Amino acid sequence: MKTLRLDIPDSVDFNEVEAKMLLAGKLYERGKLTLGQAAQLIGLTKRAFIEMIGKYGFSIVSDSLDDLYSDIENA
Structure with a gap:
């Protein structure tokens, strides 16, 4: 697993959970992470x-084929 370190100014009201959510949501939306990987992150x-990604403005619909196949198997 990769580790990422960001230095965010103290004046920005931002916490680790929010940063992870924004990153995971965007990577999921772009098809870089599966739903399970994004949740695990x-x-x-x-x-x-x-339930959380809608609150951050991300789409639940992914273009990822892996997610599509997983959804079909789980249906």
């Missing part, structure tokens, strides 16, 4: 991640 279940 934040430490949430898939269901909890799905």
Whole structure:
């Protein structure tokens, strides 16, 4: 697993959970992470991640073929 370090000015009201959510949401939306990987990055279940991404303005619909196949298998 890769580690990323960011220096954010103290004047910015921003915490680690929010940073992880924004990163995971954007990577999921762009198809770089599966739903499960994005949820794992934040430490949430898939269901909890799905509930959270709408609050951050990300689309639940992914263009990822892996997610599509996983959804079909789980249906």
